[in-house]
Amino acid sequence: MTDSSRPGWATSRRGFLQRVGAVGGAGAALSAMGALGLVPSSASAATPPFRAPRASDFGLTGRGAGRVAVVGAGVAGLTAAYELDKAGYDVTVLDARPRIGGRSLTVRGGDTLTDLKGVTQHARFAPGQYFNAGPAMLPQWSVSTDYCRELGVPLEVFSISNTNTFVFDPNGPGRPRFQTAQADAYGVVAELLAKVTDQGGLDRQLTAADKERLLGFLKAMGDLGDDLAYREDPRRRGFAVNPGGAGSPGTPLPRRGSLDRVFSEQLLRHWYLDANFDMASTLLQPVGGMDRIVEALAERIGRGRIRCGVEVTAITDGPRGIRLTYRGVASGVLDVDYCIVTTPPLVAARIAGLPAEVTALLGGFMAEFPGKIGLEYRSRWWEDDFAIYGGLTSYGADGSLWYPSYDHHRERGVMVAYFERAETTVQGLPPARRSAEAVHRNVRVHGPKARTELASSLSVMWGLEPFVEGGWQAADTQNNGAVNTPRFRPLTDPSGRVFFAGDWLSNMLGWQHGSMVSARQAVEKLHARVLAA
Secondary structure, X not given: OOOOOOOOOOOOOOOOOXXXXXXXXXXHHHHHHHHOOOOOOOOOOOOOOOOOOOHHHHOOOOOOXXXXXXXXXXXXXXXXXXXXHHOOOEEEEEEOOXXXXXXOOXXXXXXXXXXXXXXXXXXXXXXXOEEEOOOOOEEOOOHHHHHHHHHOOOEEEEOOOOOOOEEEOOOOOOOOEHHHHHHHHHHHHHHHHHHHHHOOOOOOOOOHHHHHHHHHXXXXXXXXXXXXXXXXXXXXXXXXXXXXXOOOOOEEOOOOOOHHHHOOHHHHHHOOOXXXXXXXXXXXXXXXXXXXXXXXXXXXXXXHHEEEOEEEEEEEEOOOOEEEEXXXXXXXXXXXXXXXXXXXXXHHOOOEOOOHHHHHXXXXXXXXXXXXXXXXXXXXXXXXXXXXXXXXXXXXXXXXXXXXXXXXXXXXXXXXXXXXXXXXXXXXXXXXXXHHHHHHHHHHHHOOHHHHOEEEEEEEEHHHOOOOOOOEEEOOOOOOHHXXXXXXXXXXXXXXXXXXXXXXXXXXXXXHHXXXXXXXXXXXXXXXXXXXX
16 A cells, blocks of 8 residues: 555554564664764665656657556556546556555445455545544655645645654553653663663774764753753653643653553554655655545546446557456457556566466465454544644554544544554454454553543555455565566566556565656656657
8 A cells, every 4th residue: 555554664664564663772863873873874866867758759759649548446556547648648557456446445424345255345524524534644755745746735744753642552551652661662762772872882982072962962862960860851841731821830750660651562662653765754645535536536637538347357568569468347359569567566477478487476476465444433532631733642562543634623533553563463354354453453542431432433454455365475575676687687678568567666665656756667668668669
C-alpha cells in the first residue's frame, strides 16, 4: 500500500507496515553525535528528473504516438496512463478489480468489498466519514505531493508522531504518554553518557573542546542538573494535573520506574516514527480521502478509457504489436503497440505468454500481509478525554492504533487498528471477530468508550484482496535493492514491447511515490522506444 499504510516499518520503511521504529538508545546517541558534528549527516536522495512525453516529440519523426494498454488501474497504472495521454497516446487501462485505485483504497458508507474467500462486507460509515484502508500518508518531498499540486488535489497535515499518545505494552503495566516515556529515556541516557564523559571515559575519543560541547548538549537534551543527574522536570515529562491559575502549579506525574520500564521494548517500537527521511514530519494527506489522487488521475485520463472488472489472462508480444486476452465483465482481445504491466508481481506472474525469465522473476517476489480495521465512533472521545489529536499508539510487536488527523472536534471519527502481520492474528477470522479484536485492543489502551461508542467497522486484509494479494511485494528482504541489479533487467529494461512498473520495481517499496517514479521510468523508456522505432 503506499505512502504508507505503513507505519511499523522495516529498514525499507515498509511502513508500519513493518516495525514501528528504531533502537531508541542508539538513535539518541547518533542524534547527539550528529548535533556535535562528529558523524556525517545523510541527505535524502533527489528524485531523478522526469521528462514527460510530449506530443511535439513526434514532430520530426513522422510517427504517431500509437496505442498502449496499461494493465492495472492502481497508482502506477494511472500515473503511466496519465503521462502517456499527455503526449497523445491512445491509452486503454484494464483492471481486474471492480474499482480503480488498487491498494489506494478509501472506503466510504455504501461501499461493498468481497475478499478472496467470498466474504462480503458492507461499509456503514456515516456520511462524510471514510477509512483509508491502504495508503494513509504522503511525504512532503515525494512525487505524490507534486502530482497533488498538478492535479489540484488539496492536502492537509497527517500527524504520525504525537507525544500525547500512549506507549502501551500489552504484556506490561501502565500506559505512559509518549512524552513522559521519551523524556525519561533521554534523561537516563544523557545522565549515563554525561557521567561517563565527565569521569574521563571518552577522553581517548574526544578532545577537551568536544568533551565540553558534548556535556553541554547532554545537559540540555536530558534536562540534567549541575550534578549531571536527570531532574525529572514535569515540564519535560508532563503533569498528572496540568498547571492552572495562581495557586495551581500542577501535580507532577509519579517518578520514573526502573530501567526496564524506561528502556521498554514498546518504547523502542514507538520511538522515532518520523526519524527516517520517508516518515519525517511534516506528512500530508489528501483532504477527503487518499482516493482523491486516483480519482483525479482518472478524470484527466478519461473514464471511458478505463475498464474495470477485466482480468488480463494472456499477453502475446509480437514483432509488430501486442495482443492482450481478457475476461470478466467482458471477454475478448485488445491489440496495441505496447503494454505496461503494473499489477503486483505475484499476480502478474500468472499472466500467460510472458517470457519464462520474466515469469520466474515475477514469481520470486515475497508478499507481506498487513491488515487495517476502520473503527467508526459516534463521538471523538480520544480528543475529549485524552486530548489526542492525530498520531498513533503502538500496541505490542504487531500493531498500532491510529487517531484521525482531520475533522477535529466534529461529532464522529474513524480510528484505525493496524495489524502488521495480519496472517498470524486476524486475517483468518470473520470480519466481526476481527473487529472484536481491534476493539479489545482499543479498550485495553483507552477504556470502555472504545467499545460503547462504536458505531460501525470494516476490515481490509490485504492478503485476501483479489488481484492484490499482499500489502506490498518485495524482491528481497533488504530495501528491495535487488531490483537495481542486472538480474532484474528483464523487468526494468525489457527488450520486447511489454514494460513493467510499480512500487515493487522501485527503491521506495510500499509508497505511492515508488509507484509513480517507477511508472515514469517505464513511460520514458516506452516513449524512447517509440521514437527510435
